Amino acid sequence: MEADTKAKRHVVCRADEIQPGASKRVQVAGRDIAIFNVNGEYSAIGDRCPHEGASLCAGAIVGLAEADEPGEARMTRHGEFVRCPWHGWEFDLKTGKSWCDPRRTRVKKFDLAVEDATKIVEGPYKIDVFDIRQEGSYLVIDI
Amino acid sequence: MTSPVPSATNLRAGSLPIAGLGAIDCDVHPRSPRRQDLLPYVDDYWREIFMSREIDHLELSGYPETLRPNRAAPDAGNGDAASLAKALLDPLKLDAAILNVTSGVHAIFDPYLAQVLCQATNRWLAAEWLDRDPRLRASLIVPLQHPEAAVAEIEAYAKDHRFVQVLAVVMNDKPLGQRYLWPIYEAASRHGFALNIHAGNTYRHAPTQSGFNSYLVEDFVHQTQGFANQVGSLLAEGVLAKFPEMKVVLSESGVTWMPSLMWRMSKDWRGVRIEVPWVKEMPSLLMRKQVRLTLQPFDGPSDPAQAARAIAHLGGDEMLLFSSDYPHDHRIDVAYWPANLPEELAARAARENALATYPRLEV
Ligand code: FES
Numbered sequence: 001m002e003a004d005t006k007a008k009r010h011v012v013c014r015a016d017e018i019q020p021g022a023s024k025r026v027q028v029a030g031r032d033i034a035i036f037n038v039n040g041e042y043s044a045i046g047d048r049c050p051h052e053g054a055s056l057c058a059g060a061i062v063g064l065a066e067a068d069e070p071g072e073a074r075m076t077r078h079g080e081f082v083r084c085p086w087h088g089w090e091f092d093l094k095t096g097k098s099w100c101d102p103r104r105t106r107v108k109k110f111d112l113a114v115e116d117a118t119k120i121v122e123g124p125y126k127i128d129v130f131d132i133r134q135e136g137s138y139l140v141i142d143i
Numbered sequence: 144m145t146s147p148v149p150s151a152t153n154l155r156a157g158s159l160p161i162a163g164l165g166a167i168d169c170d171v172h173p174r175s176p177r178r179q180d181l182l183p184y185v186d187d188y189w190r191e192i193f194m195s196r197e198i199d200h201l202e203l204s205g206y207p208e209t210l211r212p213n214r215a216a217p218d219a220g221n222g223d224a225a226s227l228a229k230a231l232l233d234p235l236k237l238d239a240a241i242l243n244v245t246s247g248v249h250a251i252f253d254p255y256l257a258q259v260l261c262q263a264t265n266r267w268l269a270a271e272w273l274d275r276d277p278r279l280r281a282s283l284i285v286p287l288q289h290p291e292a293a294v295a296e297i298e299a300y301a302k303d304h305r306f307v308q309v310l311a312v313v314m315n316d317k318p319l320g321q322r323y324l325w326p327i328y329e330a331a332s333r334h335g336f337a338l339n340i341h342a343g344n345t346y347r348h349a350p351t352q353s354g355f356n357s358y359l360v361e362d363f364v365h366q367t368q369g370f371a372n373q374v375g376s377l378l379a380e381g382v383l384a385k386f387p388e389m390k391v392v393l394s395e396s397g398v399t400w401m402p403s404l405m406w407r408m409s410k411d412w413r414g415v416r417i418e419v420p421w422v423k424e425m426p427s428l429l430m431r432k433q434v435r436l437t438l439q440p441f442d443g444p445s446d447p448a449q450a451a452r453a454i455a456h457l458g459g460d461e462m463l464l465f466s467s468d469y470p471h472d473h474r475i476d477v478a479y480w481p482a483n484l485p486e487e488l489a490a491r492a493a494r495e496n497a498l499a500t501y502p503r504l505e506v
Contacts, residue, residue, distance in 0.1 A: 051413075065417040070381025071322075073420050088414035100413040100425065 007111070007142040015114050015139050018042070023057040023082075029143050033110060036061060036093055038079040042114060043093040044141055045082075046107040050098070054086035056107065062090065064099065111142045159480035159489055161465075162236035166493035167506065170341075170394045170437045170466035171231065173221050175200070175208065175246040176267050184263035184270075192256070201247025201260070203312070205344035205362065219470040224275035231469050232278050234478050238494070238506045241307060242272060242281040243341055243394060249312045250345035254289035261286045261296060265306070273305045280504060282310035282339050290326050297330040304503040308392060309336050312343030314350060314369040320380030328382055332389040335502035337435075340373050342366045342395035367442070370396040371404050374434055378408065381421040383429050390500045392435045395468060397442030402456035405430050431459050435500050437466035438492060440473050441484060451485040464500060465493040 012026045018037040025047050026033050032047035034057035047056050063078040081090045081099065090099040096109035115138055178199040182190055192198065202208055208215065215221060220230025232240055244264055251257040261284045268281045283306040285293035293309075300306045309331045311319060319340065331338060349355045350365045370393050377383055377391060405427035412419075412426050422429070443450040454463070467477040475481055480489045498504060 065420040067420040067423075070385055070421040073417075084414075088417075098413070100416065 010141045010143055012139045012141050015042070018139075021061060021079075023059075023061070025055060025057040026141075028141055031143065033141065033143075034082070035112065035139065036082065038093060042112050042139060044110040044112040045091065045093065045096045046110075048107070049084045049086065049089065049091075050105055050107060051084065051087060051089055054084050056082050056084060056091065058085045059083050060085075061093070064090070113140050113142075114138070115140050157475075157479040157482040157484075157486075159486050161478055161480060161493065162234065164465075164480075164489060164493040165238045165506075166235060166465055167497035167504070168231070168235070168237050168240040168467050168469070169392065169464040169497055169500075170439065171221075171227070171240045171242055171469045172471065173227065173242050173244065173268070173272060174215070174219075175202070175244050176264055180267050180271070181260070181263040184266040185259055189259050189263075198256075201251075203245060203247055203250060203343050204346060205314075205350075206245065206342075213471075215470050221470045224272045224279065227272075228276055228278075231467065231477070232276065235467075237278060239278050239280050239497075239504060242268060242279060243310060243339065244268065244282070244284055245310070245312055245341050245343045246284075248284060249287070249315065249343065251286075251288065254286060254292070257286035257288045258292040258296075260284075261292075265296065265300065269303065269305070280305050280307050280501075282306070282308045282341075283336065285309055285327065287311055287315065287324060287327070290324060293327045294330045297327065297334060297336065301334040304505060307337065307501040307503045308339040310339045310341055312345060313340050313366060313373055313393075313396070314344035314346075314348070316345070316347050318376035318380070319373045320376030320378070320382050322380070325382070325385070328386050328389060332386040335388075337390040337392050337501055339392045339394055340370065340396075342370075344369070366395070367397055367400050371400060374401075374404060374430065375408060378422060378426055378429060379419050381419070383433050384421045384423065387433070388502075390433055390435055392437065392464065392500060394437045394466065395440060396436050397440065398436050398438065398457070398463065399443045399453045401430075401434075401436060401462075402453075402458075405457075427458065431457070431462060435462055435464050435496070437464045437468075438484060439466045439468040439477075439481070440471075441481060443483065445483045447483055447485050450483055451487075454485065454488070460488055460491050461496055461499065463488060463492045464496050465489075 010028045018024045020037050020039050023034055023036045033044050034047040035044045049056055059082040061079050062081050062083045063075040065073055066076050067073045080093055082093055083090050091107055096107040098105035178193055220226045248260040264284045273279050283300055285296045344350055408426035443453045469477055
């Protein structure tokens with residue numbers, strides 16, 4: 001909780017720089033963060049795969065393969081996971097948790113908000129908004 | 144080659160007697176039946192076939208039990224129920240012993256002959272062994288060559304709880320996870336049978352992935368790869384997931400190779416599990432829940448402290464079952480807990496684990 005109260009907000013990019021289905025790696029406070037646009041919803045997780053360090057923003061945004069019975073596979077939760085480009089581990093974009101080992105294997109999840117330029121200009125964090133323009137929406141991250 | 148029990152010349156006698164543990168011996172070998180044993184249990188057509196085709200003693204060429212070095216001594220004590228009691232069950236004060244017949248029946252190509260041999264062998268086991276000693280149990284022999292007949296045999300013995308598991312040899316036609324065998328697992332699981340995978344090879348394929356080996360020592364060791372293949376197959380094809388109540392008992396498999404299989408499958412499952420989404424849990428967890436291994440012969444270090452470390456990698460003692468593999472000679476005195484196995488395991492492996500493995504086993 002303490003970390004939360006200390007979190008600073010950072011404007012990371014324009015929202016329209018990441019089209020639906022695409023991702024972008026940004027550096028905030030020295031950390032690599034992967035931002036994904038899943039059908040207009042943004043999520044931000046640590047970019048480094050906890051397995052061997054691949055860049056997750058290069059991974060495919062995928063659904064979850066599930067099966068109630070052997071041979072009866074189906075896709076669910078479309079677009080809610082990223083699959084690591086190196087060895088295929090799947091991470092839940094909403095929680096940063098590995099699907100296979102949610103307790104022990106996870107990437108950090110960051111709070112991400114889309115805010116209007118006006119709000120950012122008027123907000124208390126002007127130091128972070130040096131690159132904003134007056135129009136359009138921006139992605140802001142707490143770190 | 145077989146040492147009588149108790150033996151004065153055993154090389155690695157432990158000090159903890161098995162007697163007193165209320166032990167259940169999960170792998171004991173009666174002599175395999177000969178023609179005169181089976182003839183009473185077949186009809187006149189098959190009697191004619193047995194006689195005219197000279198079908199008598201069917202042995203697996205991988206373990207020809209009438210040849211050296213496998214040949215049991217004349218006093219081996221596995222010739223009939225009374226001598227087995229005297230040689231093994233009485234001195235060890237066993238509460239139960241499970242009889243496993245691994246004979247040439249597993250290698251027969253003719254599905255109907257295989258069926259008849261299985262039926263006759265089971266009837267012989269029931270009449271000549273189980274009826275004669277209430278402590279005896281057995282693996283049901285079923286023709287995997289003929290899954291329909293195998294299911295019928297399971298149904299026929301569903302009410303006879305002295306048959307506690309269904310036996311398959313580890314190296315046979317195809318990986319055991321494949322779907323054509325599932326009716327067998329469905330019936331077995333519904334009636335509470337475990338699946339016993341026993342060392343043995345029908346030589347349908349070379350015993351190694353690199354071809355045929357030249358020597359017996361290699362043949363023994365490569366059985367381990369067969370066991371690993373079968374566990375992998377049962378997991379990936381979904382047998383463990385589909386039949387979660389059915390335990391898979393590996394007999395004469397060794398133990399120390401199992402943790403590395405568990406680790407490796409768990410690791411690679413993370414990356415390729417979309418192929419097998421019915422495997423919903425970490426493979427190591429599924430294996431720990433469902434796979435069991437008998438302890439004789441043990442493939443680990445001879446120092447029990449080191450053996451304990453190797454065993455600890457399994458992540459749970461519940462996977463281990465006591466067995467003597469009697470009368471196969473491992474140069475130890477089976478009346479004592481093996482000196483190379485940690486004694487702390489004894490109570491659990493000798494009894495509790497078997498009771499948890501075999502729902503049909505009532506002692
Ligand atoms: S680096 Fe991501 S799965 Fe191996």
